[in-house]
Each structure stands twice: as C-alpha cells, then as structure tokens.
Amino acid sequence: MKKKYLNLLLIPILLVSASVYGQKKNKPNPLKEDAIQSIENRYSDLTNLSDQIWSFEEIAFQETQSAAALSDYAESLGFKVTRGVAEIPTAFVAEYGSGSPVIGILGEFDALPGLSQNKVPYKSPLHEDAPGHGCGHNLFGVASLGAASAIKDLIEEGKIKGTVRFYGTPAEEKFFGKLWMVRAGLFEDVDVVMDWHPAAETKAAVQKGLALVDFQVEFKGQAAHAAADPWNGRSASDALELYTSGINYYREHIKPTVRIHYHIQDAGQVVNVVPDYSRIWVRVRDSSREGLMPVYERVQEMAEGAAILANVDYEVNLISGIHEVLVNRTGSAALQKNLETLGPISYTEEEQEFAKKIQEATGKPENGLVSKIEPMEETAVHSMGGSTDVGDVSYVVPTIRLSATTAPNGTPWHSWAVVAAGGMSIGHKGMAYAAKALSMTMVDLFENPELVEAVKADFKENLGDYVYKGMVPPGPPPIKSNLQ
Numbered sequence: 001m002k003k004k005y006l007n008l009l010l011i012p013i014l015l016v017s018a019s020v021y022g023q024k025k026n027k028p029n030p031l032k033e034d035a036i037q038s039i040e041n042r043y044s045d046l047t048n049l050s051d052q053i054w055s056f057e058e059i060a061f062q063e064t065q066s067a068a069a070l071s072d073y074a075e076s077l078g079f080k081v082t083r084g085v086a087e088i089p090t091a092f093v094a095e096y097g098s099g100s101p102v103i104g105i106l107g108e109f110d111a112l113p114g115l116s117q118n119k120v121p122y123k124s125p126l127h128e129d130a131p132g133h134g135c136g137h138n139l140f141g142v143a144s145l146g147a148a149s150a151i152k153d154l155i156e157e158g159k160i161k162g163t164v165r166f167y168g169t170p171a172e173e174k175f176f177g178k179l180w181m182v183r184a185g186l187f188e189d190v191d192v193v194m195d196w197h198p199a200a201e202t203k204a205a206v207q208k209g210l211a212l213v214d215f216q217v218e219f220k221g222q223a224a225h226a227a228a229d230p231w232n233g234r235s236a237s238d239a240l241e242l243y244t245s246g247i248n249y250y251r252e253h254i255k256p257t258v259r260i261h262y263h264i265q266d267a268g269q270v271v272n273v274v275p276d277y278s279r280i281w282v283r284v285r286d287s288s289r290e291g292l293m294p295v296y297e298r299v300q301e302m303a304e305g306a307a308i309l310a311n312v313d314y315e316v317n318l319i320s321g322i323h324e325v326l327v328n329r330t331g332s333a334a335l336q337k338n339l340e341t342l343g344p345i346s347y348t349e350e351e352q353e354f355a356k357k358i359q360e361a362t363g364k365p366e367n368g369l370v371s372k373i374e375p376m377e378e379t380a381v382h383s384m385g386g387s388t389d390v391g392d393v394s395y396v397v398p399t400i401r402l403s404a405t406t407a408p409n410g411t412p413w414h415s416w417a418v419v420a421a422g423g424m425s426i427g428h429k430g431m432a433y434a435a436k437a438l439s440m441t442m443v444d445l446f447e448n449p450e451l452v453e454a455v456k457a458d459f460k461e462n463l464g465d466y467v468y469k470g471m472v473p474p475g476p477p478p479i480k481s482n483l484q
Helices: 002-009 015-020 030-041 043-056 064-076 137-156 178-183 236-253 289-310 329-342 349-361 390-394 416-422 425-447 449-463
Strands: 080-083 092-097 102-107 163-168 192-199 211-220 259-266 277-286 313-322 399-405
Touching: 030 043, 030 137, 030 425, 043 064, 043 137, 043 416, 043 425, 064 080, 064 092, 064 137, 064 163, 092 137, 102 137, 102 425, 137 163, 137 192, 137 425, 178 390, 192 390, 192 425, 192 449, 211 236, 211 289, 236 259, 236 277, 236 289, 277 289, 289 313, 329 399, 329 425, 329 449, 349 416, 349 425, 390 399, 399 425, 416 425, 425 449
Parallel strands: 102 163, 102 192, 192 399
Antiparallel strands: 080 092, 092 163, 211 277, 211 313, 259 277
16 A cells, blocks of 8 residues: 555656656656666667568578667667677677676577568568567567667766676577577676566566477488389488387376477488488477486487487487576566566557457457566476576576566467567567666666675575586587578
8 A cells, every 4th residue: 555655646757758658656766767768769769770670580690680780770879899709690799888897788689480470460471481570589689779778878978887788699599699609708707687578568587487408310321212122221211200209209208397399301302212311300498407408318319219220320419408597586676676666568549459459360368468567476496488598698697687568468479479569569669668677777786786796696596506518519600500
C-alpha cells in the first residue's frame, strides 16, 4: 500500500516518454534522466538503424552490412571503433572514456535462415526463403548501442568518469561468436557487462538457460552401383541412419533437462549410388555444462558404433560449445529497481490489435502484449528455455541481463511473428525501453563503486573454484563453413 500511495504523488517526467515508453513510478536521479533524454533524442536514429538491420536479413558471420551500420554509427558519435576483432570480420568493439570502471554492453545483430517476413500480422515473406530477425537481434544491438551512447554523453560532459565499451557480437544464432571474443581476451579488463534480449515480457533476466555443444559427424564409406554391385559398397548413409536410430533410442534414458537435436546435411546425392559420404550436425543441451558432458561423450560413442555396424570410417568435429548463464542476482536487483522506476511500456490500441492478430494467426490466446513489471523471480536450479553464448561471457566477467517486450505474449519465438513485430512500433518501443533500463543501471555502476564491488563479489561466490575453459576447436572461427 505504501508504494501505491507514493506512486499517486509522483508527477510524470518527460511527457513523451511517459505516454510512449511507459509510465514512470519513481523519479530517476538527474543522471538517469539525462540518459533517458539522450536516448529519446536519438530515438529516430535508433529506429532507423534497427529497421536497416531488419531489412539486411544477414545470418551468422555474414552480417557485413549490419556490422558496418552499427560500427559506423558508433564512430559518428565519437566512439573509438576497432573492427574485425577476434579474427571475425563482423565483430567489433566501440569504446569511449578512460580509466575505471570499465562497463561493457553486448549487442547482437544476426538473423535466422528462412524467416523473412513483411511487417504484417500474418505470414507473408518479404523475400522468399531469405533470413529474418526471428529473435529480434535487429533491436538487440541497436538498443545496447543506444544505452552506450547515453553513457558516452555523460562521460563527455564530465558527469561521470570511466570507460563504456560496446561489443558488436556476431553469429549468436549458430556459431556463437562471443566464444572467440572471450578467447581473444576482449573481456579481461571489464568490471561488469550489461546484456539484454528481446522477449514477450519485461523483467530482470535471472534464469540460466541451457548449456550446449554443437558437433558434426562425418561417415565415409565406398561408393558402388546400387543395383549392379551393391555388395561392393559400404554405405555412409546406412551409418547415418543407424546413428540417428541410436540417438532416438537413447532419448528414453536421458534426464528431463537434456535436449538432443540433429540436422542431416548430406545423406547421398542420388538413389542409384551407394553413398560413400554422409554428414550430420548434432546439438546436445542440458541445464549445466556438468550435466551436458556425459551425454556429449555418449553420443560420440554412438557414432563409433554406427560406423562399426556399417563398416565405414567416421570423424567427429567439434563446432563449439557454450555454458549456461552464471546469474548475478546482485546486479539484477539493481536493474529491477530501474524497471520499477520506468514502469511498463504503454501500447496503443492499434499495436494491441496487431499483436492479437499475430496471436490469432499462430493459434495463441488473443490477449495482446504484456505490459507490466513483475517482481524479480527466483533463479531455478534447472532453468529451461534456450541457450546463449552470453553464458560464456558471464563466466569471465559479472553479467547483468534484461528481457524487454518486443513481441506478443505466447507467440512462437524464432518465427515470422517475431520478425513482424520487430520491424514496427512494437519492437521499436521495446528497443527504446531496453536502452533506457540498461543505461540507468549503467549509471548506477558508474556512480556507485560499492555496487560494482558487490556485483563482483556475487560473481566470485557463484563461480567458486570453477576454472572456465572455452569449448571451441583450435584455429580461427568458422567464417566459411559447410554449416552455412
């Protein structure tokens, strides 16, 4: 009752923000107001930039135009930009300021294959079979850069001291580009990293997600005429079928937290040839790296068994593997306060109607967009959901994470529905909101050394004696790969 009583007494600040981006519950401090105003001043630039990236439709390690648009914009604002970091042409770092603290922020911008979509509430590809931003990454990188630019303004004006660093992080959807950025030591001098992700609700992100490993299995046999002399053939396709049968029988005997996916990439080219080559891409997930590894070892053994049965050779090649997220609840609590200060995002009747039409088209309850700030959740022992290479960043530097609404409630992620919402005002509002919440929390970190130390202490306690080791093969990132 006390909070409700105080809320009635507050006078809204920045009327444009109050009507468009959400009603404020508590008055921010002056530096946070400056950060909010900075983002509002750049709102047109940020939405245009987001729409550009939305239209580029670029997949992992091919985000040439998207990376250029973001890095060029950062440079125009006065950031020092270093392109092509970690041997990745589309990875970059944009930095402003000097000294401590060093606060980083992550920004993704890759799309997903086959999800191109017009800005309409029903399935309608913009370009047939082209990629689309089914995870909202056109909004992700832009919002993070918007937050970094607000902090840059405060440093430039002498209102805070330290360094803000934006990381342009490609290939999150497939190869997990952050792994190579971690390996290159790009986070070694950072005090705290901020991160967010588009979602169907707005909240401090305190769930761990799933650890993951990606690998390819290749089977190599002997070709022969499928009718004239099949006995002279040793079928790589037989080995592949035996392997997938083994995986599918194994599913009965794994823990409920485990997920196994596979994609058959090559099982032979024509029906009248015993195929001498086959290839499959396999992904194993679990709620922790610890639980993941025994499953990974077992499915590798199955590949050997399938090869023996089919009398062919085989080879297992690691693509990459990522950790679950190491949640930092101390930093999340600071973020939660800023969410409560900003209040929920406000939507027009037209936006809610657009959302309900998407829900109708995807067979979901037609309840529109979620517009509320929930209390901070407890962190589940076995968090489910997706996976992210932010997990590996969180094992080398304290990481604070946010989810912000950019798509209708309940609609399928990695689908045309998210692409549609992310290309219009629903996505734009979530993008601007995320930039504000992130920048406000970054102000807390710059203003309050004790908070930085508390966030670091939380990180050290959760990490314990665990020694981080990235799961990537030796050599450069797979910029050119048969997984593309």
